[in-house]
Amino acid sequence: MVEKRNPIAVSEAVKRVMDYAYTEKVEWVPLIEANERFLAENLAADQDVPSFDRSPYDGFAIRAVDSQKATKETPVSFKVVGEIGAGFVYEQEVQAFEALRIMTGAPIPKGCDAVVMLELTKDEVRDGQTYMSINRSYEAGTNISYQGEDVRKGEVLIQKGQFINPGVIALLATFGYAEVPVFKKPVVGVIATGSELLEPNEPLQAGKIRNSNAYMIMAQIERAGATAKYFGQFSDDLDVCIEEVKKALSQVDILITTGGVSVGDYDYLPAIYEAIGATVLFNKVAMRPGSVTTVAALDGQLLYGLSGNPSACYVGFELFTRPIIRKSFGSPTPHLRREKAILGEDFTKANPFTRFIRATLHYNDGQLVATPSGFNKSSAVSSLATANAFIVLPGGSRGYEKDMPVDVLLLEDVQGSEWPWDNIKKYSKL
Ligand SMILES: Nc1nc2c(c(=O)[nH]1)N[C@H]1C(S)=C(S)[C@@H](COP(=O)(O)OP(=O)(O)OC[C@H]3O[C@@H](n4cnc5c(N)ncnc54)[C@H](O)[C@@H]3O)O[C@H]1N2
Numbered sequence: 433m434v435e436k437r438n439p440i441a442v443s444e445a446v447k448r449v450m451d452y453a454y455t456e457k458v459e460w461v462p463l464i465e466a467n468e469r470f471l472a473e474n475l476a477a478d479q480d481v482p483s484f485d486r487s488p489y490d491g492f493a494i495r496a497v498d499s500q501k502a503t504k505e506t507p508v509s510f511k512v513v514g515e516i517g518a519g520f521v522y523e524q525e526v527q528a529f530e531a532l533r534i535m536t537g538a539p540i541p542k543g544c545d546a547v548v549m550l551e552l553t554k555d556e557v558r559d560g561q562t563y564m565s566i567n568r569s570y571e572a573g574t575n576i577s578y579q580g581e582d583v584r585k586g587e588v589l590i591q592k593g594q595f596i597n598p599g600v601i602a603l604l605a606t607f608g609y610a611e612v613p614v615f616k617k618p619v620v621g622v623i624a625t626g627s628e629l630l631e632p633n634e635p636l637q638a639g640k641i642r643n644s645n646a647y648m649i650m651a652q653i654e655r656a657g658a659t660a661k662y663f664g665q666f667s668d669d670l671d672v673c674i675e676e677v678k679k680a681l682s683q684v685d686i687l688i689t690t691g692g693v694s695v696g697d698y699d700y701l702p703a704i705y706e707a708i709g710a711t712v713l714f715n716k717v718a719m720r721p722g723s724v725t726t727v728a729a730l731d732g733q734l735l736y737g738l739s740g741n742p743s744a745c746y747v748g749f750e751l752f753t754r755p756i757i758r759k760s761f762g763s764p765t766p767h768l769r770r771e772k773a774i775l776g777e778d779f780t781k782a783n784p785f786t787r788f789i790r791a792t793l794h795y796n797d798g799q800l801v802a803t804p805s806g807f808n809k810s811s812a813v814s815s816l817a818t819a820n821a822f823i824v825l826p827g828g829s830r831g832y833e834k835d836m837p838v839d840v841l842l843l844e845d846v847q848g849s850e851w852p853w854d855n856i857k858k859y860s861k862l
């Protein structure tokens with residue numbers, strides 16, 4: 433007698449997974465290795481940036497008051513009393529009608545409150561002494577980069593859980609983080625199931641297919657920010673499979689299997705969960721593809737039984753595994769980003785369950801348009817390659833028409849673009 437499974441709503445399934453306990457783990461890594469990781473503590477400024485008033489130009493530091501009478505006809509001359517490069521401090525105080533030659537990035541010397549760009553000065557040597565003259569006046573504060581103008585001491589700059597990109601790396605370096613606290617990447621194990629599977633390096637044989645899912649999932653794991661560990665394919669013997677799962681669980685934080693989760697004679701996963709004492713959180717979700725997605729829990733570890741069908745497997749990962757990985761990085765927004773779009777073509781299939789259609793997004797005159805990216809069965813692999821979003825069509829409809837508003841979930845947060853500036857439009861007369 434085949435077990436009857438009752439589907440639960442997608443949001444209920446997501447809730448059951450997300451409610452499952454997990455522990456954030458922190459490690460310290462060298463600064464450059466922190467790129468593309470997630471910061472494990474708030475970054476607060478323990479100094480002003482810049483930490484001293486400095487010159488933004490090569491030129492001369494002066495007292496602005498001395499320049500007040502300078503005009504084209506009556507230039508004012510300054511005695512050049514020294515020179516200061518970036519990285520050095522000029523200790524003396526600059527006096528009336530004195531100027532200090534200053535380089536970009538050097539601290540403004542005591543007594544000075546303006547910098548004149550080199551190009552706007554003239555210099556001459558009289559009796560072995562250099563003088564420079566200017567032919568206009570300057571306000572106090574001209575060309576000074578003030579202490580703290582970029583960052584004020586005490587400001588919280590980045591919150592815990594922030595994705596570390598090159599800009600964040602720059603900030604971390606600025607505040608002296610040679611080592612950075614980041615969340616540890618969970619190790620996510622992958623096992624493929626099915627006697628029909630060949631590995632990508634094997635020639636095709638009658639009745640067999642190549643194992644695309646294991647590699648696809650590993651790439652999804654890495655895209656989510658975790659570390660993938662491949663355990664190969666299950667053996668054909670249930671007892672051996674049970675041992676394989678136990679062994680894999682001892683080496684990973686999360687374990688994903690693909691295939692063998694439905695009701696076929698060789699679908700071993702339900703028996704394996706029972707044998708190892710795992711609690712099944714759900715084994716049927718009211719969604720397409722991926723209705724067979726199963727998640728079980730054992731002693732703080734989650735076991736994902738994703739579908740064998742590639743599109744179903746892909747969707748199951750993005751909806752239920754990715755957010756758990758992102759949650760372990762302290763992310764307050766662990767789920768795929770949601771946007772509004774309009775449907776690029778009719779989708780006439782009835783929707784008893786919520787559908788997650790692999791789709792390609794583009795903008796048409798500022799309007800985001802989502803078009804199914806190709807062959808749309810749960811077994812499809814081709815449409816995955818061009819998908820950068822899922823169109824979400826709620827269950828209980830007879831189909832959807834082109835131009836109807838839909839929700840989309842973005843698969844890649846940061847999209848590239850072709851060079852965008854050749855045909856830039858003018859939007860206003862200003
Ligand atoms: N009588 C029923 N049959 C099926 C049901 C059902 O409710 N009653 N559900 C269908 C649905 S929906 C799906 S989805 C699939 C899910 O099956 P499994 O997750 O158990 O996966 P398998 O049966 O092992 O394989 C399904 C399909 O995917 C291919 N596959 C498997 N592994 C891989 C891999 N690593 N790479 C690429 N392709 C893979 C496999 O050859 C099958 O074609 O069950 C339906 N059946």
Ligand code: MOO
Nearest residue numbers: 721722723744810
């Ligand atoms: O799990 Mo199945 O993908 O609904 O086709």
